Amino acid sequence: MPFRRMPRHLVIENLWAFGFLALSLIGLVILTLGPILVSFYLSFTDWDALGAPNLVGLRNFIALAHDKTFFRALWNTIYYTLVSVPAGMIISLALAMALNRSLRGIGLFRTLFMIPVISSTVATALLWGLMLDPYIGLVNYLLQLAHLPTSGWLTDTRMAMPAIILMSVWKGLGYNMVLFLAGLQGIPQELREAARIDGANVWNEFVHITLPMLSPTTFFVLVISIISSFQVFDQTWVLTKGGPQESTITLVYYVYQTGFQQLRMGYASAIAYVLFFITLIVVMLQWVTQRRWVFYQ
Amino acid sequence: MTDAVGLSETSRKNRLGSLGAYLLLVLAAGIMLLPMFWMVSTAFKLFSDTFRIPPMWIPPYLSLANFKRVFTVVPFGPMMFNSVKVATLGSLGQVISCTLGGYAVARMRFVGRQPLFLIILATMMVPYQVVMIPIFIIMKNLGWVNSHNALIVPAFLGGAFGIFLMRQFFLTLPNELEDAARIDGANPMQVFLYVILPLARPALTALAALSFTAFWNDLLTPLIYLSKMELMTMPVGISFFKGLHSTEWNLLMAAALLNITPAAVIFLLTQRQLISGIALSSGIKG
Numbered sequence: 001m002p003f004r005r006m007p008r009h010l011v012i013e014n015l016w017a018f019g020f021l022a023l024s025l026i027g028l029v030i031l032t033l034g035p036i037l038v039s040f041y042l043s044f045t046d047w048d049a050l051g052a053p054n055l056v057g058l059r060n061f062i063a064l065a066h067d068k069t070f071f072r073a074l075w076n077t078i079y080y081t082l083v084s085v086p087a088g089m090i091i092s093l094a095l096a097m098a099l100n101r102s103l104r105g106i107g108l109f110r111t112l113f114m115i116p117v118i119s120s121t122v123a124t125a126l127l128w129g130l131m132l133d134p135y136i137g138l139v140n141y142l143l144q145l146a147h148l149p150t151s152g153w154l155t156d157t158r159m160a161m162p163a164i165i166l167m168s169v170w171k172g173l174g175y176n177m178v179l180f181l182a183g184l185q186g187i188p189q190e191l192r193e194a195a196r197i198d199g200a201n202v203w204n205e206f207v208h209i210t211l212p213m214l215s216p217t218t219f220f221v222l223v224i225s226i227i228s229s230f231q232v233f234d235q236t237w238v239l240t241k242g243g244p245q246e247s248t249i250t251l252v253y254y255v256y257q258t259g260f261q262q263l264r265m266g267y268a269s270a271i272a273y274v275l276f277f278i279t280l281i282v283v284m285l286q287w288v289t290q291r292r293w294v295f296y297q
Numbered sequence: 298m299t300d301a302v303g304l305s306e307t308s309r310k311n312r313l314g315s316l317g318a319y320l321l322l323v324l325a326a327g328i329m330l331l332p333m334f335w336m337v338s339t340a341f342k343l344f345s346d347t348f349r350i351p352p353m354w355i356p357p358y359l360s361l362a363n364f365k366r367v368f369t370v371v372p373f374g375p376m377m378f379n380s381v382k383v384a385t386l387g388s389l390g391q392v393i394s395c396t397l398g399g400y401a402v403a404r405m406r407f408v409g410r411q412p413l414f415l416i417i418l419a420t421m422m423v424p425y426q427v428v429m430i431p432i433f434i435i436m437k438n439l440g441w442v443n444s445h446n447a448l449i450v451p452a453f454l455g456g457a458f459g460i461f462l463m464r465q466f467f468l469t470l471p472n473e474l475e476d477a478a479r480i481d482g483a484n485p486m487q488v489f490l491y492v493i494l495p496l497a498r499p500a501l502t503a504l505a506a507l508s509f510t511a512f513w514n515d516l517l518t519p520l521i522y523l524s525k526m527e528l529m530t531m532p533v534g535i536s537f538f539k540g541l542h543s544t545e546w547n548l549l550m551a552a553a554l555l556n557i558t559p560a561a562v563i564f565l566l567t568q569r570q571l572i573s574g575i576a577l578s579s580g581i582k583g
Contacts, residue, residue, distance in 0.1 A: 010406075016485040017407035024398030024417070027454025032420045035431035042430060095325055098318035109322045111568060113329055118564040120514035122532040123553035126539060127336045130546045136348050138335055170329065175575065182576030202314070220579045231424050234516045238536050252517075255426045260521055265430050272426045283422050 042269035049263040060270035070271065072246045073254040076161060077275075080250065081229040084165045084172075089221060092173045096180035097210070110181070113174035121171065121234035128167040129154065129239050154239055157247040164235050164248055176221050183217030184210070215294040223286055230279055251275045336557075340364070340550040347546045363551035370542065373552070375527050376534040380513055381559075383448050383530055387512035388505050390452030391459050395504060396497070398455050399463025400489055404475065414464075421457040425517070433521060447522040448530075452512070458578065459504055465577045466500035467493070503574025506567040510560050531556045 018025070043060055047053035064070050095113065099106055116124055131138050132153040140150040153163040187210065195205050211218075233252040236242055242249035242257070249257075251271060259268030339347060340363055342356045367373045401407070402414050432451070433442075441447040470493065478488045494501075516532045523529050529537070535552050542548055564571060 013405065013485075014407045017401045017405040017410075020397045020401035020405065020485070020489075021407075021413075023394040023453060024401075024455030024460060027394065027451065027456065028417065028420070030435070031432060031451055031454055032423060032428055033416075035428035036423065038431035038434070039427055091325075094321065098321045098325075101315060101318060103315055103319065109326055110572070111565070112326050114564065114568065114572070115333060115561060116329065118510050118514075118560045119557040120516070120532050120560065122514070122516055122535050123556045124332075126535065126549050126553045127332050129539075130339065130550065131332050131335065133546075136350070136352075136546070138331070138352060141350065141352060170332070173329070178572050178575050179579050182573075182579060217579060227422060227424075231426065234532075237516065237520075238539060252424070252426050255429075256517070256520075259430055269430055272424065272430070275424050276427045279422055279424055 039269040039272060042266050043273045045266040045269075047266040047269075049265045053266065056266070060267050063267065064270055064274065069246060069249065070254065073249045073251045073271075074274075076247070076249055077230060077232070077251045079161060080165060080168075080232055081226060083162075084168050084229055085222070085225045087165070088169045088172050088176055088225060089218070091169065092176035092221075093180050093214075093218075095173065096177045096184055099177070099181055100184040110174075110178070113177055115174070116171045117174040119171070122238050124171050125167060125235045125238035128163070128170075132163050132167075155244060157245050160240055160244060160247045164232075164239065167239075168229075168232065168235060172225075176225065179217055179221050180214070183214045186217075187213040212295050216296055219286070219290055219294045223283060226282055226286075227279060230275060230282075336550045336554055339547055340554045342547045344545060344547055363547045364555065366548055367552045367555065370548070371534055371538050372527055373531075373534065373555070376529050376531050377555070379445065379528060380530040380532075383445055383519075384509045384512040386449045387452040388508040390449065390454075391456060391508040392501060392505050394453050394455040395459030395463050396494075396501065397489075398460045400467050400493065402460060403464040403467035405485065417457050417460055421461075429517075429521065436522065442522055443525050443528055444522070445528065448512070448515075448518055452508070459508065462504055462507075462574060462578045463497075463500060466497060470496060499570045500574065500577070502567050502570040503577070506563055506571045507574060509563060513560050 042053060044055055044057060045053035046056045046059070099110060130136075132140075134140060134150070134152045134155060137153070139153070143150045151159045154160050191209055191213070192205060195209055200208070231252050232250050233256065236248045236250055236253050237256075240248045242253050252275070255268050255271050255275070258264045258271065338353075338355060341359050341361075342353065343358075343360055343362070346353050346356060398417075402410065402417070436442055436447040439446070441450075474492050474496075475488050478492045483491070514532060515530070516536065519530045519533045520536075523533060526534075526537075531552075535549075535556060538552060539549060
């Protein structure tokens with residue numbers, strides 16, 4: 001684009017742009033960049049939300065290394081992510097592929113799958129609390145009808161986390177489905193037709209056309225799913241308060257508990273920073289490895 | 298060129314595929330809807346009927362008693378009002394700040410545009426829990442603990458998701474419109490208000506609906522700032538409610554249904570824009 005680089009013009013254009021950006025820039029500095037630095041500092045202090053913070057060096061991080069609850073929360077968060085992200089992505093991709101055709105009533109299905117997405121986690125968690133109730137819940141009732149073993153679900157240390165994962169996958173399916181559907185609709189029809197003429201069967205078409213063409217969407221869904229599953233909180237707050245016996249305590253839950261219930265703000269900042277660090281590493285790893293499997297047109 | 302045999306072969310396959318897809322969708326829809334159906338059904342039941350085995354699928358009566366009781370057991374009316382207030386003002390703030398910011402990043406030339414955009418994108422990775430304690434300190438110093446300001450004011454200061462969404466939308470508009478207006482002597486604000494905004498209605502609707510829902514459903518932030526019952530928004534109120542009446546599922550389901558319904562109505566009214574907004578936000582190619 002030819003652009004006349006007259007200094008005065010440039011100055012005026014810059015002023016306008018920063019005017020438009022003023023609110024966002026203030027937010028970026030006050031609500032994100034500044035706080036990132038402050039909580040980094042706080043993670044090296046013993047601040048209790050009341051007095052002045054004292055620098056304690058690495059004491060918080062050393063304490064973390066011996067903190068059983070922290071490792072429990074870390075493992076639970078990883079467990080939650082490792083199960084809920086792949087499960088959610090595979091099911092929502094299958095649904096998106098089923099939806100990606102012009103059939104009567106297709107729009108209605110899309111709407112139905114989105115209802116849990118726009119519902120609050122608090123309300124849907126309550127609902128699943130009822131569904132999973134060991135005595136009056138529908139889940140155990142239906143399992144009994146099918147002569148399958150029932151469970152105490154949220155009251156059982158082994159089944160509480162799978163129950164929370166079940167609920168979260170159910171709730172989040174629609175969102176990923178919408179993203180996958182948009183990705184699928186971006187695949188040119190000619191490619192499929194060409195493959196079919198060359199004698200490709202459904203499976204070949206899926207592996208050699210759909211998956212590679214969809215990979216930028218898959219990459220995006222993977223990144224946002226992992227970031228959000230690292231931050232799971234609402235479900236455990238409503239349903240289990242981290243229990244039974246810390247079987248559903250997550251990193252974010254532990255940050256809330258130490259920071260805002262026990263007022264150990266320094267320690268909570270250290271936990272939050274570990275979460276931040278893990279998020280950064282995982283996202284970086286994805287950026288680095290994406291070259292091998294993500295194809296941009 | 299496809300001959301007649303090949304054509305009928307493909308269309309037969311297509312029909313088989315469609316049948317399979319239909320079956321999968323009906324099954325999935327059943328699984329998705331059964332819990333929702335159960336919530337509605339339980340919300341209208343008497344307490345004694347919630348324990349029945351086999352379950353009472355559809356109560357033979359429509360008891361509104363649970364909905365009435367929700368309002369007397371906790372200050373549910375004020376909670377609803379608080380949620381409406383926070384979500385409305387919060388989404389207004391997001392629409393104003395993210396539209397302005399997104400437009401600047403998409404269309405205006407200024408020093409450091411690319412680095413700034415990358416920084417904003419990168420902040421999407423920052424877990425809220427990392428910044429939550431320092432922001433709490435700011436709010437405490439402003440005297441905004443136990444005030445809705447702590448939830449509303451930050452909404453007016455942008456946000457990575459909203460800025461990115463609006464930027465992606467503005468990039469789809471042709472340049473010529475702005476050029477024409479500029480030649481006619483309009484300044485950037487006039488171009489933005491009179492040329493761009495009228496075209497941006499679908500994206501504005503999507504952003505407004507998405508952020509309304511986000512504020513409406515938010516639990517963690519109100520939980521941190523609001524400890525007074527009369528200030529609480531619905532999700533916090535309901536979660537406390539659960540602690541008080543943990544086995545009165547009919548009452549809890551009535552409260553949950555009251556919480557979900559407004560968000561569902563907004564979704565139904567704006568779903569076309571909202572869904573294309575979500576799709577637009579995945580255009581990470583930049």
